[in-house]
Amino acid sequence: MDALRSMWVEPRPANPPDSGTRDKALIAALVGWSVLEAVFRHHLAPRPLLLLATVVAVAPLWWRRSHPLRTVAVAFATLTAVDIGRIVTDERGQLPGSVSATLVLTYSIFRWGSGREAAGGLGLILVWLSTTLVAESTNLAETVAGYAFFLFAAALGAAVRYRARIRLRDIDQAKTREREQLARELHDTVAHHVSGIAIQAQAGRAVAATHPERAIEALATIEDAATRTLTELRAIVGVLRTPQDTEFAPQPGLAEVEGLANGVRGRPSVEVTVSGEFHDLSPAVGAAIYRMAQESITNARRHARHATRVTVAVTGDADQVRLTVEDDGSSGLVGRAPAGYGLVGMQERATLLGGTFRAGPTTDRAWRVEAVLPRTGTPR
Structure with missing residues (x-):
């Protein structure tokens, strides 16, 4: 009961993405599919019904993230009315394949809707599914397959939703x-x-x-x-x-950066160079440089495939301090995802001190981390 109650009060996910080019391409592809079916396939429903079914199944896709329940209600209520009309008039022709867009709407109500919206949307979907299976006189195997497809779409939407929520929670914890x-x-x-x-x-x-x-x-x-x-x-x-x-204890700083080379044994080897002016450097900036260098070396040892060397360079001038860490390994996709929590932490640290942070592959497929911090560590 607690699990069901928790699902019922689940709010909508925050900040859903806006519709864009991919949504336009999806809608265009489904409309094109319907046109080709109307031209080349036989045993379809009358064309006015085909047009209506295509519009109510495809058009709501544009608003499926911002208004998930409304799109499901409009699409499935209209399709249910169409199927009831087909049953009454004995029009047994098939609807166009573009109605498969309803699978996307099913996914969307569980991915972007609240718990109450998902429950209401599922009820509308099941009513339509029962009606359309009667209208098309499907056998038992087709009926089971139809329910399975839509339940899978709903389960997939819920799984992606909770995976995204867990990831956001982990990122917040890293910050x-x-x-x-x-x-x-x-x-x-x-x-x-x-x-x-x-x-x-x-x-x-x-x-x-x-x-x-x-x-x-x-x-x-x-x-x-x-x-x-x-x-x-x-x-x-x-x-x-x-x-x-929060425990208050002495923290390492810029003076300890060179010691990172001595604390690493085996491959890859670590080379540290420190150059420039560092007098009057904020201790917070020195500690941040040390922590980011330490994290970058750890990431290289864990994830850089075939790496033999990691170079750490710290350069100071009158206004800022620059940290560059680069390895000579391969920046493959495995383990080098740009949204890793270590990188999130380094980005957060640099931002809090008023600096900038970048990480990613270089032109020769190595991996580079670069942070630039103001000497005073003044937040923006």
Whole structure:
């Protein structure tokens, strides 16, 4: 009962895709199919009925995602009325093959409709299916096959729907883990700055009476540190989630990136190069570079087929830091799907710090990860 109640209150999936070129091609193909049948096939229903059946079965396909119940209601109610008319007038000719578009509508009501809409739509579908099987005088085998086709379409729509929901949940979990990881690293950054402010304030107070100029220098240092701390605090406000689930411990940073080459044994080998200017680099950015390099190396070792080498390059300039990780393996489809949760986490991390992230195959079929982060790690 709980399972049925859960299905009954299931809402519609969020953000269904708009109709586009593929929908136009599908509708055009089904209409063309009906025209060819009307010309070359015999034993069809009268042409006015053929035209009506084609229109009510095919036209609603355009709105099947945005209005799944309405399209099913219009299509199947009209087709049921047509079949009742065929039974009453004893018009036993077959309807066009384009009526198979009703399988797509059956799939759509379970893929894009709410639980109540799916239940109501299934009732309309079963009523029409019973009526049309009588109208076409089908035998037992054809009757069973007809029900099986439509039940399979409904089951397929429900399966795709729940698979998509599970995937969205897993992506959200990956983003949450990345946000909590970043929150821990940002906490350490703020603690570092606040400690520096306290030390400089103590030093300034100690020398204020005897060396006022040194006290002014201490105040300037405090101002600079306070500005950085404010920036990091703004980042924390944007990403910090459940505080009781967040552990605050020292996190690795840019200084530990070169050590990634030493921590990997066997193939593929890892080569790390660090070049450029990194003074005054935000610790949050340094930690992000380390985490993304670490994740990219792990992905290469797991998924890069026939890879012998992974190169990690970190370059810093006046405004930003660039991380590039590339392997020489084959970027086949197996294990290299662009929507992997590790890549989702890296994308989330880069976005939260105001940077950009790209990952994908190169022209020579290798795999490259590239992230560009502002030195200050200021969120957009």
